[in-house]
Amino acid sequence: MILVLGGTSDSLKICDLLNKMGKSYILSVATEYGKEISKKYCEDINVARLDKYDMIKFAKQNNIKIILDATHPYALDVSRNAMDASYELSIKYIRYERRSSDILEHENxxxxxxxxxxxxxxxxxxxxxxxxxxxxxxxxxxxxxxxxxxxxxxxxxxxxxxxxxxxxxxxxxxxxxxxxxxxxxxxxxxxxxxxxxxxxxxxxxxxxxxxxxxxxxxxxxxxxxxLRPSLDYPQKIDDIEELNVQLLLSN
Missing domain, CATH: 3.40.50.620 (HUPs)
Known part of the structure; x- marks a missing residue:
């Protein structure tokens, strides 16, 4: 089972990918609004703000083998909690983060x-x-x-x-x-x-x-x-096709 930490448009693309691959997964979002916009992509949605210990408990209860972190680039606490939980449980952690822009260099x-x-x-x-x-x-x-x-x-x-x-x-x-x-x-x-x-x-x-x-x-x-903050992610992907390959390799 895969745990997708979502709430972004990226996480919906990932749900689409997992649906096409026939993967079993749970999408976890922080708000009811996040659940509402995710309903047409995913049936199994958890609404909660998970700290490290919540994630560990949730992962054990749901036999999670991969944590796929597609939270907002500025949601650092969630990503830290996910990395810590995956480390303690010895399960795979993948960070999916949208590409940055190349138009920042302007005088204004x-x-x-x-x-x-x-x-x-x-x-x-x-x-x-x-x-x-x-x-x-x-x-x-x-x-x-x-x-x-x-x-x-x-x-x-x-x-x-x-x-x-x-x-x-x-x-x-x-x-x-x-x-x-x-x-x-x-x-x-x-x-x-x-x-x-x-x-x-x-x-x-x-x-x-x-x-x-x-x-x-x-x-x-x-x-x-x-500017976007940075964490030392054990694995970071910014391309949906690369994610596809990594998930196939994890079978």
């Missing part, structure tokens, strides 16, 4: 390593700031971007909208839409909200990152990109 792109650095730069150069970083760390941005007009693009779920309101964001500060978004949609949103700065994460091609960045570059808007 400012690369930083974390949220604090992003806010430090943004406080100096931005006024109408478009946040395309998701809702997970929205509180850090709101707390550190003082006296700025923030436009946060987030998922259109009641849970996320309540979180935005609890942070003091008003209707005119919230763009509730499900991505990924096209170049044209991004460009029109930047124009509509009169943005002079975009903050995003280096999420990779599958997350619509290139469309966001090309739209801001072509609009002559400075963009702060929080």
């Amino acid at each position: 792109v400012i690369k930083v390593n974390n949220i604090k650095e992003a806010c430090d730069v943004a406080n100096k150069i931005g006024e109408n700031i478009f946040l395309s970083t998701g809702s997970k760390n929205l509180g850090d941005f709101v707390g550190n971007l003082k006296n700025k007009n923030i436009i946060a693009r987030v998922l259109p779920t009641s849970e996320v909208l309540r979180a935005c309101e609890n942070l003091g964001l008003k209707a005119h500060n919230i763009v509730a839409m499900k991505g990924p978004f096209s170049y044209d949609i991004n460009k029109q949103l930047y124009k509509f909200y009169n943005c002079d700065l975009v903050i995003t994460k280096e999420s990779g091609a599958a997350g619509g990152f290139e469309e966001k960045l090309r739209a801001s570059i072509d609009s002559n808007i400075k963009t702060i990109v929080i």
Whole structure:
């Protein structure tokens, strides 16, 4: 049995692959929203935020032989827990991570390593700031971007909208839409909200990152990109065909 740690568009591609291969697997996601978007790909879905010990228990109960980690590139704790669990159980761990983009080298792109650095730069150069970083760390941005007009693009779920309101964001500060978004949609949103700065994460091609960045570059808007963190994965794959081969070899 394979445990797929998902919640991204990549994990849905992997479910498609496993279905075609006839592999038995369980998809684990952190939220009900993740379950909802995965239903048409997978029947056996676990909804839980698993720490290391939860993963060990779950793997033992379900006779897991491979952990296939397709979580978001910034979900480091989940990946660490998965690697630790696989090591303790002596089972195979494979990290599937979308390719990075090659368009980061532009004069209007400012690369930083974390949220604090992003806010430090943004406080100096931005006024109408478009946040395309998701809702997970929205509180850090709101707390550190003082006296700025923030436009946060987030998922259109009641849970996320309540979180935005609890942070003091008003209707005119919230763009509730499900991505990924096209170049044209991004460009029109930047124009509509009169943005002079975009903050995003280096999420990779599958997350619509290139469309966001090309739209801001072509609009002559400075963009702060929080670079993807890195872990020392025992095995990392960024191509679905290579994953196919590795799964065939693991039989």
